[in-house]
Amino acid sequence: MNRKPPLPTLPFAGEEEKKSMQGYTLTLKGTREVADGTRLFIFDKPEGYIFQAGQYVALTLPKLVAPDPKGPVRSFSIASSPFESEMHFAMRRGMSGFKQTFWQMQPGDTITITKAVGFFTVPKGDLRPVVFLVGGIGITPVRSILKQAAHEGSTRDFTLLYSNRFLKDAAFCEEIKPLPLPHFRCITVLSQSDEVCQPINDERGYICVPMITKYIDDIPGKLYYLVGSLPFVEAMEKMLIDLGVPKEQRYKDPFTGLRGVDQK
Numbered sequence: 001m002n003r004k005p006p007l008p009t010l011p012f013a014g015e016e017e018k019k020s021m022q023g024y025t026l027t028l029k030g031t032r033e034v035a036d037g038t039r040l041f042i043f044d045k046p047e048g049y050i051f052q053a054g055q056y057v058a059l060t061l062p063k064l065v066a067p068d069p070k071g072p073v074r075s076f077s078i079a080s081s082p083f084e085s086e087m088h089f090a091m092r093r094g095m096s097g098f099k100q101t102f103w104q105m106q107p108g109d110t111i112t113i114t115k116a117v118g119f120f121t122v123p124k125g126d127l128r129p130v131v132f133l134v135g136g137i138g139i140t141p142v143r144s145i146l147k148q149a150a151h152e153g154s155t156r157d158f159t160l161l162y163s164n165r166f167l168k169d170a171a172f173c174e175e176i177k178p179l180p181l182p183h184f185r186c187i188t189v190l191s192q193s194d195e196v197c198q199p200i201n202d203e204r205g206y207i208c209v210p211m212i213t214k215y216i217d218d219i220p221g222k223l224y225y226l227v228g229s230l231p232f233v234e235a236m237e238k239m240l241i242d243l244g245v246p247k248e249q250r251y252k253d254p255f256t257g258l259r260g261v262d263q264k
């Protein structure tokens with residue numbers, strides 16, 4: 001008799017793997033304005049969700065309130081840290097159907113995310129000082145990395161050059177600056193501001209070679225993390241190449257899809 005074999009029970013996929021293939025559902029707890037036109041979305045972290053500080057996800061909205069030619073899915077860096085019980089995403093307000101939907105979300109609404117991916121992470125075994133060159137909302141994975149480092153009592157040397165048009169655009173600035181990291185410096189770089197420049201850790205214009213040489217000694221001896229719009233990351237990379245920083249010391253996280261002109 002030709003009996004049918006029982007259906008396989010996916011021996012290759014464990015429970016976690018199965019979940020990550022289906023996606024994880026997150027429920028919105030609340031929101032908070034973190035800069036001009038910039039909102040933080042706070043979700044409960046699903047049980048067993050694992051990620052490394054600096055990674056990103058593909059985020060899907062179940063239903064769009066307005067048409068969007070790009071559809072309901074975008075990449076987003078996780079703005080919270082692995083030690084936290086919440087998951088945070090932050091974004092600038094935009095005109096797309098995707099952003100309009102996000103701005104109308106209410107507590108209790110849900111989204112779906114994939115497992116976290118990406119290599120914009122700080123290696124634990126390599127203790128070289130880290131320099132972050134950040135444009136605008138590119139601060140999200142850096143917030144995750146720095147808060148996690150503070151939580152772990154890291155004594156690593158961190159320098160953040162944080163570029164925005166105006167101070168009002170600089171999300172998380174007041175939260176990041178006082179983090180309990182003994183060797184951490186945050187330099188605000190404002191491209192459009194005509195406010196008086198503070199005597200230390202405050203610059204005007206765009207991140208450039210004189211700024212790097214002013215704040216960073218032994219330039220080729222550090223690890224560099226470049227994040228923001230694609231044009232921003234490309235400009236920073238060119239500058240580092242000209243300064244002789246080898247490829248393996250340059251980590252990049254270009255936020256493709258983000259407007260690049262004003263780093264907003």
Ligand SMILES: Cc1cc2nc3c(=O)[nH]c(=O)nc-3n(C[C@H](O)[C@H](O)[C@H](O)COP(=O)(O)OP(=O)(O)OC[C@H]3O[C@@H](n4cnc5c(N)ncnc54)[C@H](O)[C@@H]3O)c2cc1C
Pocket residue numbers: 056070074075076077078090091092093094095096097098099137140141253254255256257258259260
């Ligand atoms: C790995 C990764 C991580 C990311 N993390 C974040 C994050 O943490 N926060 C965040 O806000 N974004 C992040 N992004 C970008 C995000 O995925 C969206 O692409 C971005 O927020 C733009 O959203 P939107 O398409 O809804 O457009 P909107 O913000 O609504 O922009 C309006 C419109 O402008 C158009 N547009 C985009 N770029 C240009 C351009 N150069 N010139 C003219 N028009 C343009 C778009 O097509 C869009 O329709 C990340 C991207 C990647 C790849």
